[in-house]
Amino acid sequence: MTNTALNEKNSKTSLNQGSVRRQPFLVMDNVYKSYPNGYKALENVNLNIAEGEFITIIGHSGCGKSTLLNMVSGFSQPSQGTVTINGQKITKPGPDRMVVFQGYALLPWRTVFENVYLAVNAVFPNKSKVEKNAIVKEHLAMVGLTEAAEKRPPQISGGMKQRVSIARALAIRPQVLILDEPFGALDAITKEELQEELLKIWNDHRCTVLMITHDIDEALFLADRLVMMTNGPSATVGEVLQIPFPRPRDRVQIMEDPEYYNLRNYALDFLFRRFAHDDDA
Numbered sequence: 001m002t003n004t005a006l007n008e009k010n011s012k013t014s015l016n017q018g019s020v021r022r023q024p025f026l027v028m029d030n031v032y033k034s035y036p037n038g039y040k041a042l043e044n045v046n047l048n049i050a051e052g053e054f055i056t057i058i059g060h061s062g063c064g065k066s067t068l069l070n071m072v073s074g075f076s077q078p079s080q081g082t083v084t085i086n087g088q089k090i091t092k093p094g095p096d097r098m099v100v101f102q103g104y105a106l107l108p109w110r111t112v113f114e115n116v117y118l119a120v121n122a123v124f125p126n127k128s129k130v131e132k133n134a135i136v137k138e139h140l141a142m143v144g145l146t147e148a149a150e151k152r153p154p155q156i157s158g159g160m161k162q163r164v165s166i167a168r169a170l171a172i173r174p175q176v177l178i179l180d181e182p183f184g185a186l187d188a189i190t191k192e193e194l195q196e197e198l199l200k201i202w203n204d205h206r207c208t209v210l211m212i213t214h215d216i217d218e219a220l221f222l223a224d225r226l227v228m229m230t231n232g233p234s235a236t237v238g239e240v241l242q243i244p245f246p247r248p249r250d251r252v253q254i255m256e257d258p259e260y261y262n263l264r265n266y267a268l269d270f271l272f273r274r275f276a277h278d279d280d281a
């Protein structure tokens with residue numbers, strides 16, 4: 001099904017159910033992005049994301065996934081078209097949209113606690129120290145890092161660093177959590193643990209999640225919808241897969257579902273046959 005067809009289907013569903021949750025929340029409308037050197041990264045990207053949705057994005061390296069999410073975070077602007085949140089055009093970064101990077105982006109000379117505290121302090125300058133400390137503690141506990149609060153990034157594992165950056169992002173209570181290949185550098189077990197944690201947190205907070213990944217199993221396990229991008233230059237949304245598995249999701253149960261393999265094969269076919277990349281040959 002094409003993205004347009006899906007969007008139409010979604011808007012019909014929203015009319016039928018009168019559900020607030022299906023109203024468009026984050027909207028990419030006819031988005032083009034060219035870089036100053038003339039490279040046309042994206043063209044005609046259209047995507048309607050509902051509040052509270054969990055979206056995963058896959059596509060070959062260099063197709064423009066980060067370029068797309070940078071326009072949601074507000075670090076860059078479309079060359080044409082608009083990205084809006086609640087009807088407001090996104091023109092700059094803001095605490096309503098937080099990004100978790102693969103490289104963690106922690107301050108190595110600060111403790112785990114301080115790394116989160118600095119962000120909380122920047123966004124909530126009027127809260128008291130006691131309140132800010134409580135927010136930091138709550139979010140470190142949420143990602144299982146209470147014991148590591150006084151350690152510094154060089155003293156902890158990659159998985160723990162990624163937990164710190166997730167805690168830091170969530171402590172600001174963003175409406176949108178943006179994750180750019182957050183678990184790419186982690187071993188399989190740590191990655192699965194963090195996926196489960198992320199789902200639990202998302203379930204409790206109900207923020208909207210946009211996550212880039214190159215792992216199809218991860219994309220299918222986490223998402224409400226999986227966005228598959230074509231190759232650049234002039235990349236766009238190729239197809240959007242609706243992921244039907246009920247929540248809370250159980251990894252073993254999903255892997256036993258024949259539909260899982262249908263979706264997985266469909267995505268693999270998209271990436272490695274229909275939109276195969278030179279690098280994959």
Ligand code: ADP
Pocket residue numbers: 035036037039041059060061062063064065066067068232
């Ligand atoms: P992805 O995240 O999917 O790997 P990117 O969004 O980082 O891809 O990049 C998409 C394309 O745009 C790539 O070909 C990349 O080389 C190019 N690109 C990214 N940033 C710039 C820039 N600042 N100037 C010129 N080209 C860029």
Ligand code: MG
Pocket residue numbers: 065066067180
């Ligand atoms: Mg990228």
